Amino acid sequence: MSGFCSLFSSSSANCSYIYSSDSAILIDAGASAKQILLSCDNHNLPVENIKAIFVTHEHSDHVKGLRVLSQKLGVPVFATKETIEKLIEKNYVDGKTDLRVIDQNGAEAGNMKILPFTTPHDSAHSVGYKIYLPDERKISVCTDIGTVTNNVFNSIRESDLVLLESNHDLQMLLNGPYVYNLKQRIMSKTGHLPNHECARTVVELLKSGTTRFVLGHLSKQNNTPQKAFSETKTALDNVGAKENIDYQLTVAEDDNKIIHI
Secondary structure, three states: OOEEEEEEEOOOOEEEEEEOOOOEEEEOOOOOHHHHHHHHHHOOOOHHHEEEEEOOOOOHHHHOOHHHHHHHHOOOEEEOHHHHHHHHHOOOOOOOOOEEEOOOOOEEEOOEEEEEEEOOOOOOOOEEEEEEOOOOOEEEEEOOOOOOOHHHHHHHOOOOEEEEEOOEOHHHHHHOOOOHHHHHHHHOOOOOOEHHHHHHHHHHHHHHOOOEEEEEOOOOOOOOHHHHHHHHHHHHHHOOOOEOOOEEEEEOOOOOOOEEO
16 A cells, blocks of 8 residues: 655645555655654654655755754655755755765655656755656655646646645735745745645646645645635636545645545
8 A cells, every 4th residue: 555644744844755565755854853753653654664865955844854864764865966965055964964866767765766857946956756656656746836837747747646835825925924025936936836826737637637636835824724725626616526526635734644545
């Protein structure tokens, strides 16, 4: 059996656990090593099965627990060449970290194949990941994107489960306390994905065969789980899709339930 669990997902910390029968990987390590290990324990997710950590980009909410966690687990860390350079520059890793470059050919971890795809975000070289599981299932993790490019969509389409960013409600952001420059950064094509664009993308992914959707990386200041869920569900309702029949929809918050696929 394979599955997915969002251990942490927000603008503060991000980490996902993806597993097959006897192997697991983590996507990002944005909480402390202690918090991540405790969350695994709380979900009865075996840490001894974790074969590697895959980093999407170097922002702190994705890597602040990386150095300690990778050494505690004794596993390699995969990231793009540019991201690795930034991780070293910002001291998120040290000489003891087993750093490995991932390119378009991907990498293997246990019995899984992991392929990166470039995402539009204001970092050195941000990527999402598509994970091929041994039972011919596919899971995609795609957050921190300013917009859904053709490359992004083609990379994640036909996945069995997709974690997709639903970062902010546009009106909450525009009317909220953030300074103008920060609002502009979030709304840019290399910023974060708003609820309405996430909703449109989910509808298209459903048409491609995806049936399990997890909305992630919600802003705690500019969104609510209710708003994110409602906007995507309304878009699915509008095309006649039935929840729990045609699709499953959840919002990724800290300590989410495990989703078996």
